[in-house]
Amino acid sequence: xxxxxxxxxxxxxxxxxxxxxxxxxxxxxxxxxxxxxxxxxxxxxxxxxxxxxxxxxxxxxxxxxxxxxxxxxxxxxxxxxxxxxxxxxxxxxxxxxxxxxxxxxxxxxxxxxxxxxxxxxxxxxxxxxxxxxxxxxxxxxxxxxxxxxxxxxxxxxxxxxxxxxxxxxx
Amino acid sequence: xxxxxxxxxxxxxxxxxxxxxxxxxxxxxxxxxxxxxxxxxxxxxxxxxxxxxxxxxxxxxxxxxxxxxxxxxxxxxxxxxxxxxxxxxxxxxxxxxxxxxxxxxxxxxxxxxxxxxxxxxxxxxxxxxxxxxxxxxxxxxxxxxxxxxxxxxxxxxxxxxxxxxxxxxx
DNA sequence: ATTGACAGTTCTATTTTAGAACTATATGCT
DNA sequence: AGCATATAGTTCTAAAATAGAACTGTCAAT
Numbered sequence: 361x362x363x364x365x366x367x368x369x370x371x372x373x374x375x376x377x378x379x380x381x382x383x384x385x386x387x388x389x390x391x392x393x394x395x396x397x398x399x400x401x402x403x404x405x406x407x408x409x410x411x412x413x414x415x416x417x418x419x420x421x422x423x424x425x426x427x428x429x430x431x432x433x434x435x436x437x438x439x440x441x442x443x444x445x446x447x448x449x450x451x452x453x454x455x456x457x458x459x460x461x462x463x464x465x466x467x468x469x470x471x472x473x474x475x476x477x478x479x480x481x482x483x484x485x486x487x488x489x490x491x492x493x494x495x496x497x498x499x500x501x502x503x504x505x506x507x508x509x510x511x512x513x514x515x516x517x518x519x520x521x522x523x524x525x526x527x528x529x530x
Numbered sequence: 531x532x533x534x535x536x537x538x539x540x541x542x543x544x545x546x547x548x549x550x551x552x553x554x555x556x557x558x559x560x561x562x563x564x565x566x567x568x569x570x571x572x573x574x575x576x577x578x579x580x581x582x583x584x585x586x587x588x589x590x591x592x593x594x595x596x597x598x599x600x601x602x603x604x605x606x607x608x609x610x611x612x613x614x615x616x617x618x619x620x621x622x623x624x625x626x627x628x629x630x631x632x633x634x635x636x637x638x639x640x641x642x643x644x645x646x647x648x649x650x651x652x653x654x655x656x657x658x659x660x661x662x663x664x665x666x667x668x669x670x671x672x673x674x675x676x677x678x679x680x681x682x683x684x685x686x687x688x689x690x691x692x693x694x695x696x697x698x699x700x
Numbered sequence: 701a702t703t704g705a706c707a708g709t710t711c712t713a714t715t716t717t718a719g720a721a722c723t724a725t726a727t728g729c730t
Numbered sequence: 731a732g733c734a735t736a737t738a739g740t741t742c743t744a745a746a747a748t749a750g751a752a753c754t755g756t757c758a759a760t
Contacts, residue, residue, distance in 0.1 A: 383551040
């Protein structure tokens with residue numbers, strides 16, 4: 361499976377992974393949320409090679425996650441800022457950070473704390489049900505096919521060797 | 531930066547990415563949450579090469595995210611099930627799926643729906659503040675150094691070219 | 701004795717990434 | 731004028747990771 365194919369899978373997770381599912385992209389996005397905006401800023405913060413950084417920024421712009429806007433003429437310079445689509449990645453970032461805070465910290469404790477401006481306190485992110493507001497866990501959730509699901513039990517096109525890997529996806 | 535180095539960064543996000551931040555690992559974990567447990571099951575569901583699948587499963591077991599338990603003797607066979615540490619990845623998975631559901635669906639709609647057993651409804655995951663219960667967005671959060679932060683303004687070891695990339699990390 | 705299921709391992713070819721150097725435009729210094 | 735510095739890339743070769751296919755080993759069923 362190539363990266364391009366991922367984005368065409370009938371699975372929101374596979375499609376999202378096709379866009380942000382590599383380590384440099386995720387780290388670049390971390391920097392974006394920490395207010396880094398410029399090429400040199402990303403490069404020196406991350407130690408990424410300039411080649412890959414340029415490539416990843418282009419991809420994020422193509423995907424509509426970053427917008428490239430000029431901040432000076434002559435020489436032309438641009439900076440990269442998160443679009444709304446990019447800002448919407450925040451829960452993913454926070455979920456990743458929170459898992460790391462829970463399972464990957466050393467004896468020194470958390471590298472970063474997060475303060476909620478509204479209530480003023482340092483917080484953890486909690487994922488809740490949009491309908492009843494209760495916290496979610498894997499075991500309380502039942503997953504079932506939606507309108508965009510690929511195959512049904514009566515799928516007229518039986519899986520071939522080529523498509524077999526996809527029929528399960530969702 | 532090598533994969534191994536990522537896990538030593540003073541950043542919960544970098545460390546987590548070092549563990550689950552590649553596309554196959556994320557897809558394998560999706561299958562785990564969809565109740566796949568066996569080698570052949572992963573392989574045929576994903577179309578991943580057997581070589582990489584074996585390698586990734588080993589890594590997930592080493593990290594304590596999956597446990598490899600025998601389900602029959604002669605010939606010895608094992609299955610892979612999520613540990614609590616693995617189950618705790620659920621919010622990350624749901625956040626990724628939800629972003630895809632919001633920004634990557636085609637005209638046909640969502641491939642999968644999620645029903646909350648407690649309230650019986652199809653839901654979206656919402657990330658809220660553990661302290662006040664309000665939904666979170668990037669702009670309402672102030673990030674500041676915690677006890678495990680690497681460098682302070684008075685850091686006695688000034689950044690060198692070699693460590694420069696790390697000093698910003700958090 | 702042969703076939704099939706399962707869980708891997710081994711091999712070569714291709715693709716990606718790392719690492720370093722180079723290009724281009726413009727400012728400011730001497 | 732000549733040179734260093736800042737910014738944002740591009741281009742090159744070497745090293746690492748992944749794809750794709752074939753192979754190994756154990757046991758049950760026919």
